[in-house]
Amino acid sequence: MAKNIKNDAITSRDDDFAQWYTDVCRKAELMDYSSVKGFIIYRPYGYAMWEQIQQFMDRRFKETGHENVYMPMLIPESLLQKEKDHVEGFAPECAVVTRGGQNELEDPLIVRPTSETLFSEHYAKIVKSYRDLPKKYNQWCSVVRWEKTTRPFLRGSEFLWQEGHTVHATEEEARAETLQMRDVYVETCKDLLAIPLITGRKTEREKFAGAEETYTIEALMHDGKVLQSGTSHYFGQGFAKAFGIQFLDKDNKQKYIYQTSWGASTRLLGAIIMVHGDDNGLVLPPRVAPTQVVIVPIQQQKPGVLDQANKICESLKAKGIRVKVDDSDKSPGWKFSEAEMRGIPVRIEVGPRDLEKGVCVVAKRNDGVKDTMTIDEALPEKIIALMDQIHNEMYAKAEAHLKAHITESTNFDEFGKILDTVGGYIKTPWCGDDACEVKVKEAYQATSRCYEPNEAKEDDVCPCCGKKAKHIIYYARAY
Amino acid sequence: MAKNIKNDAITSRDDDFAQWYTDVCRKAELMDYSSVKGFIIYRPYGYAMWEQIQQFMDRRFKETGHENVYMPMLIPESLLQKEKDHVEGFAPECAVVTRGGQNELEDPLIVRPTSETLFSEHYAKIVKSYRDLPKKYNQWCSVVRWEKTTRPFLRGSEFLWQEGHTVHATEEEARAETLQMRDVYVETCKDLLAIPLITGRKTEREKFAGAEETYTIEALMHDGKVLQSGTSHYFGQGFAKAFGIQFLDKDNKQKYIYQTSWGASTRLLGAIIMVHGDDNGLVLPPRVAPTQVVIVPIQQQKPGVLDQANKICESLKAKGIRVKVDDSDKSPGWKFSEAEMRGIPVRIEVGPRDLEKGVCVVAKRNDGVKDTMTIDEALPEKIIALMDQIHNEMYAKAEAHLKAHITESTNFDEFGKILDTVGGYIKTPWCGDDACEVKVKEAYQATSRCYEPNEAKEDDVCPCCGKKAKHIIYYARAY
Numbered sequence: 001m002a003k004n005i006k007n008d009a010i011t012s013r014d015d016d017f018a019q020w021y022t023d024v025c026r027k028a029e030l031m032d033y034s035s036v037k038g039f040i041i042y043r044p045y046g047y048a049m050w051e052q053i054q055q056f057m058d059r060r061f062k063e064t065g066h067e068n069v070y071m072p073m074l075i076p077e078s079l080l081q082k083e084k085d086h087v088e089g090f091a092p093e094c095a096v097v098t099r100g101g102q103n104e105l106e107d108p109l110i111v112r113p114t115s116e117t118l119f120s121e122h123y124a125k126i127v128k129s130y131r132d133l134p135k136k137y138n139q140w141c142s143v144v145r146w147e148k149t150t151r152p153f154l155r156g157s158e159f160l161w162q163e164g165h166t167v168h169a170t171e172e173e174a175r176a177e178t179l180q181m182r183d184v185y186v187e188t189c190k191d192l193l194a195i196p197l198i199t200g201r202k203t204e205r206e207k208f209a210g211a212e213e214t215y216t217i218e219a220l221m222h223d224g225k226v227l228q229s230g231t232s233h234y235f236g237q238g239f240a241k242a243f244g245i246q247f248l249d250k251d252n253k254q255k256y257i258y259q260t261s262w263g264a265s266t267r268l269l270g271a272i273i274m275v276h277g278d279d280n281g282l283v284l285p286p287r288v289a290p291t292q293v294v295i296v297p298i299q300q301q302k303p304g305v306l307d308q309a310n311k312i313c314e315s316l317k318a319k320g321i322r323v324k325v326d327d328s329d330k331s332p333g334w335k336f337s338e339a340e341m342r343g344i345p346v347r348i349e350v351g352p353r354d355l356e357k358g359v360c361v362v363a364k365r366n367d368g369v370k371d372t373m374t375i376d377e378a379l380p381e382k383i384i385a386l387m388d389q390i391h392n393e394m395y396a397k398a399e400a401h402l403k404a405h406i407t408e409s410t411n412f413d414e415f416g417k418i419l420d421t422v423g424g425y426i427k428t429p430w431c432g433d434d435a436c437e438v439k440v441k442e443a444y445q446a447t448s449r450c451y452e453p454n455e456a457k458e459d460d461v462c463p464c465c466g467k468k469a470k471h472i473i474y475y476a477r478a479y
Numbered sequence: 480m481a482k483n484i485k486n487d488a489i490t491s492r493d494d495d496f497a498q499w500y501t502d503v504c505r506k507a508e509l510m511d512y513s514s515v516k517g518f519i520i521y522r523p524y525g526y527a528m529w530e531q532i533q534q535f536m537d538r539r540f541k542e543t544g545h546e547n548v549y550m551p552m553l554i555p556e557s558l559l560q561k562e563k564d565h566v567e568g569f570a571p572e573c574a575v576v577t578r579g580g581q582n583e584l585e586d587p588l589i590v591r592p593t594s595e596t597l598f599s600e601h602y603a604k605i606v607k608s609y610r611d612l613p614k615k616y617n618q619w620c621s622v623v624r625w626e627k628t629t630r631p632f633l634r635g636s637e638f639l640w641q642e643g644h645t646v647h648a649t650e651e652e653a654r655a656e657t658l659q660m661r662d663v664y665v666e667t668c669k670d671l672l673a674i675p676l677i678t679g680r681k682t683e684r685e686k687f688a689g690a691e692e693t694y695t696i697e698a699l700m701h702d703g704k705v706l707q708s709g710t711s712h713y714f715g716q717g718f719a720k721a722f723g724i725q726f727l728d729k730d731n732k733q734k735y736i737y738q739t740s741w742g743a744s745t746r747l748l749g750a751i752i753m754v755h756g757d758d759n760g761l762v763l764p765p766r767v768a769p770t771q772v773v774i775v776p777i778q779q780q781k782p783g784v785l786d787q788a789n790k791i792c793e794s795l796k797a798k799g800i801r802v803k804v805d806d807s808d809k810s811p812g813w814k815f816s817e818a819e820m821r822g823i824p825v826r827i828e829v830g831p832r833d834l835e836k837g838v839c840v841v842a843k844r845n846d847g848v849k850d851t852m853t854i855d856e857a858l859p860e861k862i863i864a865l866m867d868q869i870h871n872e873m874y875a876k877a878e879a880h881l882k883a884h885i886t887e888s889t890n891f892d893e894f895g896k897i898l899d900t901v902g903g904y905i906k907t908p909w910c911g912d913d914a915c916e917v918k919v920k921e922a923y924q925a926t927s928r929c930y931e932p933n934e935a936k937e938d939d940v941c942p943c944c945g946k947k948a949k950h951i952i953y954y955a956r957a958y
Contacts, residue, residue: 032601032604034550034551034597034600034601035600036551036588039552040551041548041549041551042549042550044546044548044616047546047547047548047549048546051547067523067527068526069523069526070521070529070621070639071520071521072513072518072519072520072637073590073621073623074574074637076514076515079514091581093580094578094579094581095578095588096577096578096579097574097575097576097590098576098577098578099574099575100573100575100636101571101573101574101625101626101627102571102573108578109574111552111553111576118520121513121514122511122520125511126511141621142549142552144552144553146579147580148580157579158553
């Protein structure tokens with residue numbers, strides 16, 4: 001029977017990582033393709049994961065003093081053009097509404113690729129005095145960016161995200177906000193998704209269109225490639241001046257505000273899959289798992305088995321655990337592999353023999369380890385502790401993988417070999433010149449992921465040009 | 480001082496209801512206009528009300544077995560055309576994307592006005608067997624319908640809503656779903672928003688494009704006009720046949736599914752404003768109020784006053800009450816009118832003299848009644864009970880207003896006078912002919928809101944044509 005457990009085998013992760021990824025997305029029923037190229041359907045299981053991420057982040061946003069708003073989905077082309085760098089960055093990937101109510105529009109409307117311009121226009125209207133500051137708004141929505149090649153969750157013509165937009169009276173406060181929100185993303189990845197990160201600043205080449213500084217969180221996938229998973233931008237007064245966002249300060253002078261924005265998206269779903277998944281499918285960190293525990297009754301037709309399963313279910317549910325009993329008419333083996341494909345962190349098995357002994361078997365999805373537990377009032381707390389343990393084990397494993405894939409090198413010629421064999425990051429000194437970044441990109445198809453400003457040592461040399469280095473930079477091949 | 484309490488007076492509700500409405504929307508900071516005509520900005524206070532509605536409804540959707548998903552924002556024009564009635568209903572008000580990534584699109588894309596077609600296409604793909612049924616999905620999103628004349632929350636080119644879409648093996652189950660979701664809307668209005676309703680079926684003329692039957696909830700506004708506030712549709716097999724949504728039933732036969740959809744939107748914010756608001760601004764039912772209690776310290780510079788206010792605040796917060804202290808440097812009178820404009824249900828005042836006595840003054844926004852309460856550990860429970868009382872008072876008041884505005888009439892000639900003087904609904908027998916609806920509409924600018932099928936009495940006559948009546952119908956002037 002073991003042979004026939006899986007209804008549809010998925011490609012092995014090490015044989016073809018890209019195909020494995022797509023297989024998991026489909027077979028775990030996270031998404032489906034729609035009839036519009038590049039636009040996906042978020043199926044219930046995938047969307048439920050996003051809801052968990054939303055809840056966690058939304059709570060942290062509100063705790064840090066942010067309020068949710070909703071801006072129009074369409075932006076006049078003329079408004080998008082107000083900030084020069086910004087429009088240059090986004091114009092090539094816009095979807096444009098040219099017809100409304102059967103009439104041609106005079107000023108075509110862009111489906112929002114991001115909403116800096118709308119927030120700036122609104123802030124210019126409602127901010128008058130230092131008393132109105134700071135304004136710290138966030139928006140949950142979908143955005144459209146026309147992409148040529150797309151992959152589920154990683155790159156799509158439409159994706160779901162949050163975009164925070166804040167304005168402040170001082171540069172210091174805006175800079176602190178930028179870093180604070182980067183830290184909220186780090187916390188989300190660590191505490192909710194069990195994903196360790198590299199963070200730092202983006203180079204001029206890689207930063208957001210219109211930003212003065214972009215901070216990024218970068219996550220290492222199992223295949224050694226890197227995924228940019230969230231960004232936080234400090235805008236200085238660029239948009240403020242383009243849109244006239246001014247306030248009367250305490251000293252009775254008109255001043256421009258300082259601005260930030262920050263966003264994280266359904267890309268995080270891709271990160272969860274590619275950091276933790278294995279050859280049997282998804283492996284979900286317990287806190288983001290829509291179903292944390294599945295109870296599989298063995299020989300469920302035998303008296304008492306299903307009752308026991310339901311009893312355990314109720315006791316766990318009462319403690320806030322997201323749990324369900326799989327009492328479908330499939331075989332236990334089939335149920336096991338479905339639960340594995342969906343990455344459910346904990347599986348509890350209960351059968352006729354367990355009934356007599358008052359025990360159940362508890363299996364961990366992340367490493368397959370099984371244990372027998374007594375069914376008593378302490379069980380829910382034990383399962384909660386077990387889920388924390390699983391979270392920590394998954395984080396530790398991902399962290400070890402990350403550490404094993406940061407190679408320090410000062411020899412430009414060996415970059416290619418490192419990327420081809422070890423993969424992951426090359427950590428190296430950098431002079432700060434764009435030309436050196438381009439050289440790495442052209443020679444090895446690796447991009448700068450982020451850098452730590454002024455962290456180079458006294459005698460560090462940029463391996464690309466041989467000049468004195470200023471910064472430490474991370475190169476990697478990326479999604 | 481009383482004279483100067485308001486920073487900006489609003490138009491009196493009885494002088495000019497339309498202007499009063501707009502004033503409240505703006506002055507309570509629920510929304511702002513954007514630079515795209517017909518597209519509004521949902522400001523933090525307005526959006527927070529919507530979040531309360533979302534939480535309530537989302538919980539009820541999940542309790543009744545629904546799952547959230549997310550479908551693409553853009554629909555191919557060719558897909559929208561698959562169901563004939565549906566496309567005829569929506570084509571005139573579509574926003575169309577004709578350019579993507581700087582190229583002209585071969586098949587233009589419609590910004591979703593509603594998503595029946597996308598759900599139908601998806602269901603056709605994933606439903607194979609009776610084991611896959613029912614599928615009960617819901618989506619929270621924004622939709623675009625190009626409107627010529629727009630009003631905040633009531634009619635806009637973009638609005639926020641939820642759309643539920645379900646498919647079932649039997650007609651009976653689908654019909655039960657349609658009614659169940661109508662009931663969830665009724666419950667939302669009654670238990671969350673303190674709004675009583677008239678519900679019933681829409682006539683052929685007024686039903687949703689593509690539906691076999693539409694059930695509606697209709698709310699009566701203070702000015703005697705009616706607002707359609709949510710609809711639930713039974714589709715039969717119309718979309719199933721157009722999209723080929725079939726399943727293999729237990730009897731081994733291929734059958735078409737039965738389908739429903741149901742939606743409620745940010746129109747509900749308009750209903751809250753127009754049912755409960757008064758000349759001092761919003762009046763919010765406590766359960767939907769983003770801030771349920773505001774504590775205003777009197778002479779807050781006096782020792783102990785602010786401490787006491789904060790202490791009360793913490794004790795209420797600990798019981799889950801949404802409360803804040805207004806410790807800004809404005810005068811108490813100013814704070815009172817701000818809280819009134821925003822409709823905060825309960826205001827607590829605490830000043831130096833109250834300190835000595837260990838009491839506070841508690842004022843109700845809905846009727847201005849004040850009471851003195853002892854500050855002790857029982858205070859939070861008393862405030863919770865008071866909020867329930869306020870909810871019930873507001874519902875009772877709205878219900879009395881509704882009952883006083885249903886006029887039974889069997890004389891076509893007096894319809895106009897009733898609508899001009901009493902307003903509200905005319906309840907009357909109806910033969911079932913479209914021509915009679917049109918006659919009422921043309922003579923009195925009133926539309927049929929809903930009808931109760933086969934509820935006419937034996938000798939009831941349709942007042943429009945004099946023929947035998949079948950149904951009871953409600954006519955009203957509507958938003």
